[in-house]
Amino acid sequence: MARILLQFAHPILSKSRIHATLLQACLNLKNVTINDLYEQYPDLYINVEREQRLLLSHDIIIFQHPFYWYSSPAIIKQWFDLVLEHNWAYGSRGNALAGKSMMNAISCGGSRQAYTPTGTNRFTINQFLAPFDQTAHLCKMTYLPPFVIHATHRLTADELTEYGNQYCSVLSALANDRFTPDNFEGIQYINELVTR
Amino acid sequence: MKESFFFQAMVYLAAAVVMVPIAKKVGLGSVLGYLLAGVLIGPACLQFVGQEGTDIMHFAEFGVVMMLFVIGLELEPSRLWRLRKAILGMGGVQIAATALLTGGLALLFNVVWQQALVLGLIIALSSTAIVLQSLNEKGLMQTAAGQGSFAVLLFQDIAVIPMLALFPLLATATPATQAGGDHGSASLIDSLPVWLQPIVLLGSVAFIIVAGRYLTPPLFRVVAKTGMRELFTATALLLVVGIAVLMTTVGLSPALGTFLAGVVLANSEYRHELESDIDPFKGLLLGLFFIAVGASIDFQLIMANPLLIISLVLSIMLCKLLVLLAIGRSFNLSTEQNLIFSFGLCQIGEFAFVLFSFTAQEGILPKSLTDIMTAVVAISMAFTPLVMLLNDKLILPRLGVKKEDDRESDVAAEDNPVIIAGYGHFGNTIGRFLQANNVGTTVLDVDSDNVTWLRRMGFKVYYGDASRHDLLDIAGAARAKIIVIAINDPEKRLELIETVKKHFPNLHILVRSTNRYDAYDLMNAGMLHIYRETLDTSLRLGVDALTLLGHRAHEASRAAKTFFIHDERTLKRLSAIRNEDEYLMAARESMDELERVIQADRNATSLHIEEGWDDATLALEAKGTN
Known part of the structure; x- marks a missing residue:
């Protein structure tokens, strides 16, 4: 069993149907702790001690957020800046997170086609997520392929429900150690493991 | 057995403990509860208390003295000065108009003019104890009606002094007892030559002001240092009793003297301590006073002339009410405030008991009249909470606001x-x-x-x-x-x-x-x-101060947030400590408390450094020294 910490960040959840659905989908999963960052720290004043304690007591850290400007909402950047301290998360004596996994679960307005070398956004999602990938690497963590929802503005209710189910499957598979490192080889999104 | 002090105390306390919660429960207020308790144990019902009720009343009047001291404590001189127009205007007009109206009516009933004037002046007084207690209980002291009532009552309390001096001049018969009453007439000052009297009067007032300002604070400091709470209480009581004795000696109202002392001490650092020390005594004595009033209602006399007494009560209260309404209107009180003000003040006050017994002794008014009037006063006081209730439940709801x-x-x-x-x-x-x-x-x-x-x-x-x-x-x-x-x-x-x-x-x-x-x-x-x-505002000011001193705005505001969280945490921690130390003297406690808070500030390891943003250790590692 792996314990999952869901670091959720959405500045206006009341206007979001995607993330509300995703949260709903994993609400009853065992071994998943939801940490609603904007609710916890409405003024971006992050309790570093609490966050580090949460990190230590979990194995997989998932950042769930909308893909604002090819990255995360501000609070996640603030979180990285303040929580991942030198000689705690990284540095010659920073081994607190070694061996844990990190993953992003994001929603973006653009289609998958838009995130290709020939599309409007020119780079792939995986390329844009390089800072997360590298942060995980520096903290001696494994970076997992992201869970991605594309073209959110055109999503039908059925499609959305389907994404909710996918997310639920991914999380429970992760929690129950059903994915092996080989599974992640050669895939772009973790969605692919539960849609085949 | 009835004579034993403890039995008496038990009766009074039991009556209060039983009746007051009942009265409060049914929404009658504590004053009516005490009055009912008095009636219950008085000659009319259970007969636990007989004639000595009147003596207890004289003793319990000291509660009024203490109340004025506490009121004085809450009234800084500057505020008193701002109220001067209301005190002189409303209070002066109220006494003059009520005295003229009721005295005039008395003239119609063939009372000689001297007696009519005395009656009118006494009737003009209202009950400081009942009115302020009720207004406080309802949290109305800060409203226009509360401030107006206070102004009128204060003026009335002051007016008692010249009344005591004036009444003997109006005597139409020879005094019944040459020695005079316990209030004023037997004072030391009478034995002094006339030219010296005003000097002694002014001197004692000046003494209270000077002593209050310069002598009491060092005294309290010395007493506080002993760390014995009861000694502080004793000193506070000594202060009030001492002033009362001084005032009585020179023939001034003790209530006025303690009020003055209260005002002088309103700016001192011992104000809250004094207030909390005197408060329980004040409350108990006032309660005792109301019980005594209830017990002293002479039901036999009332039964003998029920119509006369009830019609006297009603017509007097109506007269006072009309005068008060007119005053409230001319001083621009809104209708609701005016009703609260007027219904509140329309009884005859506790000073009337004193003045009636004084006038009877001095032969100013016939004893038969003062006996009846004393019953009238007691009943009008007993009616007050009822009248206020009537106003609250029946009249106000029909007007404006509701x-x-x-x-x-x-x-x-x-x-x-x-x-x-x-x-x-x-x-x-x-x-x-x-x-x-x-x-x-x-x-x-x-x-x-x-x-x-x-x-x-x-x-x-x-x-x-x-x-x-x-x-x-x-x-x-x-x-x-x-x-x-x-x-x-x-x-x-x-x-x-x-x-x-x-x-x-x-x-x-x-x-x-x-x-x-x-x-x-x-x-x-x-x-x-x-x-x-004030916490958030003070910190916001602190942030601006830091910023003006050249700190970066973001860092300053983060520091404030850190401090805020730290302070809330300290508050929670110290609250646990505090409960154990409850017997510590409050005056000392506030110092100790601040000391503990400051200590906690010092012990907090990082009140301003955000480790993650600070790359000092990273720099060291980069240089290979870590």
């Missing part, structure tokens, strides 16, 4: 999720903020002027004391989610909390607190959401 209620909202329509109790500067910001975010609020406030104005601005505001559960019910407390307690009186807040906890456990309580000590009391009351009213 008339609009009937028109635009019925009870069931009040379904706002938030109730705000107290809509002064604290409450109204909360209300505006919630309104701006489309959250409906129902507001309760005791200041009818404020209520009228807010209603005109289109707010849903109810007039009344929020700690009454029936009013909360009307305001929709059973269906609301949150009650915001923004009242500025800490005791009222605690009262309201009790009511809410008992009758509306569904509500989240968010409560304002004045300071740390207040916050501790609220924690003891089980409150989770406590907001110290």
Whole structure:
């Protein structure tokens, strides 16, 4: 069993149907702790001690957020800046997170086609997520392929429900150690493991 | 057995303990409860107390003296100065007009003019004890009606002194006893030559002011250093009793003297300590006084002339009411405030007992008349809470403030999720903020002027004391989610909390607190959401100060947030310590407390450094020295 910490960040959840659905989908999963960052720290004043304690007591850290400007909402950047301290998360004596996994679960307005070398956004999602990938690497963590929802503005209710189910499957598979490192080889999104 | 002191004490205390909660429960107020307790144990009912009731009344009048001391403590000289127009204007006109009207009526009944004047002047006095106690209980002291009542009562208390001097001149018969009464006439000053008398009078007043300002603070400091709480209490009592003795010796009113001392000490650092020390004595003595009034009502005399006495009571109260209404109107009180003011003051006061016994002794008024009048005074005092109740429940609801209620909202329509109790500067910001975010609020406030104005601005505001559960019910407390307690009186807040906890456990309580000590009391009351009213503002100022000194704005505001969290945590920690030290002297305690807080500030390891943003260790590692 792996314990999952869901670091959720959405500045206006009341206007979001995607993330509300995703949260709903994993609400009853065992071994998943939801940490609603904007609710916890409405003024971006992050309790570093609490966050580090949460990190230590979990194995997989998932950042769930909308893909604002090819990255995360501000609070996640603030979180990285303040929580991942030198000689705690990284540095010659920073081994607190070694061996844990990190993953992003994001929603973006653009289609998958838009995130290709020939599309409007020119780079792939995986390329844009390089800072997360590298942060995980520096903290001696494994970076997992992201869970991605594309073209959110055109999503039908059925499609959305389907994404909710996918997310639920991914999380429970992760929690129950059903994915092996080989599974992640050669895939772009973790969605692919539960849609085949 | 009836003579034993303990038996007497037991009877009085038991009567109070039984009757006052009952009276409060049915909404009659504590004063009426005490009066009923007095009637119950008096000659008319259980006969535990006989004629000695009057003696006890004289003793318990000291409660009034203490009350004026406490009032003085809450009244800085500058505020007194601002009230001067109300005191002289309202008070002066009230006494003159009432005396003329009632005295004039007495003339019609063939009373000689001297006696009519004396009667009129005595009748003009109202009961400081009953009125202030009731207004305080309802939290109305700060309203226009409360301030007006206070001004009139203060003037009346002052006016008693010249009355005592004037009445012997109006005597139409020879004094019954040459020695005179216990009030004033037998004073030391009479033996002095005439030219010396005013000097001694002024001298003793000056002595109180000078001693209050320069002698008492060092004395209290010495006493506080001993660390014995009871010694401080004893000193406080000594102060009040000493002034009373001095004043009686020179023939001035003790109440006035202690009031003056209170005002002088209002700016001293021992003000709160003195207040909390004297308060229980004041409360007990006042209670005793009301019981004695109840017990001294001579039901035999009333039974002998029921019609005469009742019609006297009613016509006197009506006369006073009319005069007061006219005064309130001419001093621009709104109708509701004017009704509270006038109904409150329309009884005859406790000084009348003193003055009637004095006038009987001096042969100014015949004994047969003063006996009847004493009964009239007692009954009019007993009527006061009833009359106030009548005004609260029957008259006010039909007027202005509540008339609009009937028109635009019925009870069931009040379904706002938030109730705000107290809509002064604290409450109204909360209300505006919630309104701006489309959250409906129902507001309760005791200041009818404020209520009228807010209603005109289109707010849903109810007039009344929020700690009454029936009013909360009307305001929709059973269906609301949150009650915001923004009242500025800490005791009222605690009262309201009790009511809410008992009758509306569904509500989240968010409560304002004045300071740390207040916050501790609220924690003891089980409150989770406590907001110290100056904390955030002080810190915001601190941030601006840091910024002006050249600190980066973001760092300064983060530092303030860190400090805020640290301070809240310290508050919680120290509240646990404090409970164990409850016997510590309050005056010392505030110093110790601050010391502990400052110590906690020092011990906090990182009040301003954000480790993650600070790359000092990283730099060291990069240089290979780590």
